[in-house]
Amino acid sequence: MPYPRPLSPHLQIYKPQLTSILSIIHRFTGIALTIGVLVFVSWIMAIALSEAAFMSVQLHFKSWYGQISLFGWSFCFFFHLCNGIRHLFWDAGLGLDLPQVYRSGWFVLYGSLSLTLGTWGYIYLR
């Protein structure tokens, strides 16, 4: 990046739409998942270090803030996964008509929400 590139116009001039909101969520979930993978790495490190380290990490995951964070990360994962697949279809030139974009957008949103709730239902109710 030797010279400054032109930047996007200011975000506030846009009216919120499903397409732009999902695009923003895709980026935010990507950032959250990057932090999540760093936490996952520290979990693996704790396993390699000792049982005591593992237990203290597990204690954080089992706390209320740990459970809320894990819930958030699971939504981020399912959303980024579903919307990522949507992006791959677009890259292949498929589903680019506006009605199709909206249909796949709602599908991604409801799909990732149900996968998240299903996962946590399975964890708590099994």
Place this chain on the structure above:
Amino acid sequence: MIIKMNKSPIKDKRQSVYAVVRNLVSAKGETKFWVLQRITGLGLIPLGLWVVTSLINLTTSDYAQVKQCFNSPLVSSGILVFIGMTLYHAYLGLKVIYEDYIPHLSIKRVVLLITQISLLTAGSLTLWATLSLSLSSQ
């Protein structure tokens, strides 16, 4: 179209337009990163699902059971590939976000450098952890 430009990319009036555009990067080399972002994304669909379903199934396991998983070389190398692909995918994604939203060039460079160091550290720590787990369980 509104284009916000902090500084004109043209520093020297004698530069040709081609020289300026070429220095903005992207015309050629950056396509490779766009493709790699998609390839890692595609690979992370099965790998991510495998890791997340395994984690869900491990929620009721104790230390010995969790450690047991890493005895399998397939699991250890799978985790290593998963982490490697994830970190690279994350790096490419974050780089695009920085390019879009950090206007100041030197801040952009510093943030990118911090990102590279953090992700590389995470990668090497994963390598160390998986190696020590598979070597200790002989």
